[in-house]
Amino acid sequence: xxxxxxxxxxxxxxxxxxxxxxxxxxxxxxxxxxxxxxxxxxxxxxxxxxxxxxxxxxxxxxxxxxxxxxxxxxxxxxxxxxxxxxxxxxxxx
Numbered sequence: 731x732x733x734x735x736x737x738x739x740x741x742x743x744x745x746x747x748x749x750x751x752x753x754x755x756x757x758x759x760x761x762x763x764x765x766x767x768x769x770x771x772x773x774x775x776x777x778x779x780x781x782x783x784x785x786x787x788x789x790x791x792x793x794x795x796x797x798x799x800x801x802x803x804x805x806x807x808x809x810x811x812x813x814x815x816x817x818x819x820x821x822x823x
Contacts, residue, residue: 752781758815765791773804776822781807784818792816
């Protein structure tokens with residue numbers, strides 16, 4: 731592979747890694763309606779394909795967010811319980 735071809739390949743790989751990096755929104759201790767608004771705002775700043783990890787405490791927020799995502803172009807990639815908190819990974823559609 732030529733020097734230029736190698737540079738292009740490396741740039742392509744690095745771009746792919748950047749696209750897979752997730753932003754994290756820590757909403758632990760934030761009340762329900764504010765959580766949803768902050769999540770919506772954070773998602774609006776992402777490019778399609780980027781992932782937002784959201785940390786929340788309230789299971790009601792998880793349920794509300796799940797219903798909202800079903801009606802949007804965004805998708806829930808994963809959902810895990812971490813102690814008393816929940817981590818929701820959302821891919822921007």
